[in-house]
Amino acid sequence: MLFAQRDGESELPPNLKGRVVDANAKPVPYASIGIFNIADSSLATGTVSNDIGVYSIRVRPGNYYIEVSFLSYENQIIENISIQPRELTELEDIVLTPNSELLEAVDITAEKSTVELQLDKRVFNVGKDLSNTGGNAAEILSNVPSVEVDIEGNVSLRGSENVRILIDGRPSGLTGAGNSDALRMMQGNLIDKIEVITNPSSRYDAEGEVGIINIVLKKEKKKGLNGAFELTAGYPENFGASFSLNYRRKWINFFANSGITYRSSPGYGYSFNDYNGPDTSYFFENDRSQKRGGLSSVSRFGTDIYFNENNILTTALLVKFSDANNLATIGYSDFDSNRELFSSTLRDEKENEISMDLEAAVTYEKKFKQKGRSWTTNFSVNQNDDSEKSTLTQTTKGNNLNQVSYQRSNNTEDQRTYSLQSDYIHPVFEDGRFEAGFKGSIREISNVYNVELDDGNGWYTLNQFSNELVYNENIYAAYSMFSNKLSDLTYQFGLRSEYTDIETRLVATNVSNPRQYLNFFPSAHFSYELNSTNSLQLSYSRRISRPSFRELIPFFSYTDPRNFYSGNPDLNPEFSDSYELGYLRKLEKGSILSSIYYRHTTNPTERITVTDSAGLIQRFPVNLGTQDAYGVEFTFQYELYKWWRTNLSANIYQANRQGEYQDRLYSSKTFTATSRGMFIFKLPQSVDLQVSGNYQAPRISTQGKVLAMYSFDAGISKDLFKGNGTLTFSAKDLLNSRKRRWIVDTEFLYSESEFQWRVRQFLLVFTYRLNQKKSNGRGRSGEFDGSSDDM
Numbered sequence: 001m002l003f004a005q006r007d008g009e010s011e012l013p014p015n016l017k018g019r020v021v022d023a024n025a026k027p028v029p030y031a032s033i034g035i036f037n038i039a040d041s042s043l044a045t046g047t048v049s050n051d052i053g054v055y056s057i058r059v060r061p062g063n064y065y066i067e068v069s070f071l072s073y074e075n076q077i078i079e080n081i082s083i084q085p086r087e088l089t090e091l092e093d094i095v096l097t098p099n100s101e102l103l104e105a106v107d108i109t110a111e112k113s114t115v116e117l118q119l120d121k122r123v124f125n126v127g128k129d130l131s132n133t134g135g136n137a138a139e140i141l142s143n144v145p146s147v148e149v150d151i152e153g154n155v156s157l158r159g160s161e162n163v164r165i166l167i168d169g170r171p172s173g174l175t176g177a178g179n180s181d182a183l184r185m186m187q188g189n190l191i192d193k194i195e196v197i198t199n200p201s202s203r204y205d206a207e208g209e210v211g212i213i214n215i216v217l218k219k220e221k222k223k224g225l226n227g228a229f230e231l232t233a234g235y236p237e238n239f240g241a242s243f244s245l246n247y248r249r250k251w252i253n254f255f256a257n258s259g260i261t262y263r264s265s266p267g268y269g270y271s272f273n274d275y276n277g278p279d280t281s282y283f284f285e286n287d288r289s290q291k292r293g294g295l296s297s298v299s300r301f302g303t304d305i306y307f308n309e310n311n312i313l314t315t316a317l318l319v320k321f322s323d324a325n326n327l328a329t330i331g332y333s334d335f336d337s338n339r340e341l342f343s344s345t346l347r348d349e350k351e352n353e354i355s356m357d358l359e360a361a362v363t364y365e366k367k368f369k370q371k372g373r374s375w376t377t378n379f380s381v382n383q384n385d386d387s388e389k390s391t392l393t394q395t396t397k398g399n400n401l402n403q404v405s406y407q408r409s410n411n412t413e414d415q416r417t418y419s420l421q422s423d424y425i426h427p428v429f430e431d432g433r434f435e436a437g438f439k440g441s442i443r444e445i446s447n448v449y450n451v452e453l454d455d456g457n458g459w460y461t462l463n464q465f466s467n468e469l470v471y472n473e474n475i476y477a478a479y480s481m482f483s484n485k486l487s488d489l490t491y492q493f494g495l496r497s498e499y500t501d502i503e504t505r506l507v508a509t510n511v512s513n514p515r516q517y518l519n520f521f522p523s524a525h526f527s528y529e530l531n532s533t534n535s536l537q538l539s540y541s542r543r544i545s546r547p548s549f550r551e552l553i554p555f556f557s558y559t560d561p562r563n564f565y566s567g568n569p570d571l572n573p574e575f576s577d578s579y580e581l582g583y584l585r586k587l588e589k590g591s592i593l594s595s596i597y598y599r600h601t602t603n604p605t606e607r608i609t610v611t612d613s614a615g616l617i618q619r620f621p622v623n624l625g626t627q628d629a630y631g632v633e634f635t636f637q638y639e640l641y642k643w644w645r646t647n648l649s650a651n652i653y654q655a656n657r658q659g660e661y662q663d664r665l666y667s668s669k670t671f672t673a674t675s676r677g678m679f680i681f682k683l684p685q686s687v688d689l690q691v692s693g694n695y696q697a698p699r700i701s702t703q704g705k706v707l708a709m710y711s712f713d714a715g716i717s718k719d720l721f722k723g724n725g726t727l728t729f730s731a732k733d734l735l736n737s738r739k740r741r742w743i744v745d746t747e748f749l750y751s752e753s754e755f756q757w758r759v760r761q762f763l764l765v766f767t768y769r770l771n772q773k774k775s776n777g778r779g780r781s782g783e784f785d786g787s788s789d790d791m
Contacts, residue, residue, distance in 0.1 A: 012058050013058070015059060015083060016056065016057050016058075016081075017055070017090045018056075021093050021095055022073070027051075028049060030049060030051075032048055033049065033067075035059060036066075039063070041248070044062075061085045062082075064081045064082075065079050065081060066091075073097060074096065121200075122195070124145070124194045125192070140191055141155055141213065144196065145196075146633060148696065157211055157213060158599075163208050163213055165214075168216060168217055195216060197213075198580060198597070199211065200523070202479040202495055202522070203494065206498055206543055227243060228769045229241075230242045230768075231765065233763070234764065235762050236758075237293070238261070238763060241259065243256075243259075251306045251307070252305055255302050257300045258297070259297065260297040261296050266290070266758070267758055268759075271285070272751070275749050277748045281337050286753075288755075290326065290328040290329070292326040293326075295322065298320045300318045302316035310366065310369075311364075311365070312365045314362070319357070320357035326350075329348050331347075342398050343401065344398055347393070351389065352390075357384045360380065372427040377423075379419070379421075380419045382417040384413075385412075388409075388412075393407075394561075405454065405455045407453050413448075414445070417444075419440070420439065420440050421440075434482050435480070435482075435494075440474075441475045443472070447549070449469075451466055467554075470504070470507060471502075473502050473549075474500075475499070475501075477497065479495065482494070488530075491525065491527075492524070493522075493523070494523045497521070503515070504552050504569055519575075520542075526539070536583055537581070539582075543577075545574040545575075546573045550567055553567040554566060566619075574603045574623075575603065577600050582596075591635075594632070594634050597630070597633070598630050600627075601627040604627040604657060604659070605622070606624050611746065622661045623659070630654050631651060632651075633650070633651045633652075635647075635648070635649045636649070642682070643682040643683070645682075647676075650673060650676075651674045651675070654669070654670065655672075668700050668702040674694075676693070676694050678690065679692070686718060691712070693710065703746050704751075706741070707741040711737055713730065714730065715731070725769070728763075731761070731763075732761045733761065734760065739756040
């Protein structure tokens, strides 16, 4: 939107003029010009350049600085502009230079809430999605096209859970160690954008079969003090408070984000299991109710120190704490072959989980006089301590039996990770660059799991469920990459090598399993601009998915005595080759992005189910031969009217898997799809309304299938206090239908299950912005909207 003049000012002639040009002295039309008071960095007014790059505006007398921005260019700040009464101030040409990612940028849309398509990634700015307001990181990821988050918090991309999740481009304790609960503990207000990288270039870790999801946290660089505060209240119990603050003065920038949340989430489950073996048959039903949650907080603090414009030192500290109290009741009803009830069992579990995570990072960036030449080095340390203590009471009745037993378990997990990475970029030719770097990562995890039973004769340890696992993982990597531009063709080639040294050791039994391997991972990316509105992309990358330490733990959990989950210390890494062809069509009021992809995977991992005649169901991962996945993906964004926008996305794919385990053939062929639709309405009186829906079609596995799942969300927001505040009410899973339903169908067992992690919820969120204005998203591309941040 254009800035409104104060009463009477529109009739006065402009007193500030100038022109915006690029490095070749060509005019830059529709560049954004923001004019800020030097005293407090508050926004005074602003405008945009016209079609020949010229701007003119009326400004009250005073001292200002100007910030000029335009898509794909570095922002330019012009200091110490003095406007005198009754004088015309004409500035010299303001020259915009391409930013460091210009070779990768294909298109950046006008609105921060939409998608940015770059050479090796797609960027989704999430701040304008009302269903994200008051949510956590897992809920925000579930609203990103191509990404799925199941009811247990496991993240998948294009149908595969073998995806690497990063925070600000680096592995983090928030997402490490296979902890699906970690994303639920992370407040969504910390997140600025989500980068989905389906075919990563060689600068990224090769980990992740289907690519990388990078969560970029907020860090404002606007001068002065600015920020936002947020209060949340919801049903079922969901209460939180958070803030995001930034203070910038010339050579130093301070940033801080912190939030605290209390949640208590009810969930339910049901299954029936029919076993018909060679010697016996039985039937039992299972009911589960649970309430999970407690207090959690995430805080992030840091500084940017600008020694000069070419040397920047950034330090950051992240602290996460959670204290959860989880309750679960599991009931079993056992039937004989005539379907007559002969016994029932009830288990009550109380679990306390305390987690503490500390992460410190230091980054030094050196920019040289030569444009585009830079060197960046980052060192980070992460320490995570997690403790789970459970007490269980089990009562069994039937056939003149009334038995009570008591169990307790203790699970402690300590993790230390050290990482050093350095990257160098050197421009070559007119539009090319050479990039090289290395990375070393050292990680050690100690996991102690102990289960004890009291059957009336005193406590004793269940040795089959108790052990200590020590996991050491050392990965050393180096890469090089070259990119260039020839007319309308941009290309990039890269090669990465990674040496892996992993050892798992069971302390109690003194069993060790070391693995070492050296692998090479090439990548290639091409982008061709057919014309100003049509672009093509072609990419290839080779990836690896190493087993996580949880997938290697050989002993089983004991929460449910009839459903055991464990790892497999003999798991091997997966390797995949991925090919993708993308097409971008820019419309007058939107865009269409479509992709065709193919992925071939060797040693794919699948969790299989094994049943015995005693009614015990064991689930553990194995490597199964090969998998071929084919798919087509669409993302459509369009402004139907000024008051109505729509975002639609769909991923349709087929996956064929075949392999053997212990001389038994496992194969599946599934054709399925995921889709999401969102409709945004701009109503009078600064009211926004949004409705959205998700659908996941059924998927066939090697031992059954996962049934369809769908859900609907809605939200409405109202701006208050002259746009500084926003009140948002949202309803998530309106139909209470977000339930995972699956069928296991093996030679002897047929089982149907349903589970809901969290029931329908309602949230009321109030946000107040300090020295910021909410972006209303109604302007055209390049139009200044009065804010340099979309909180």
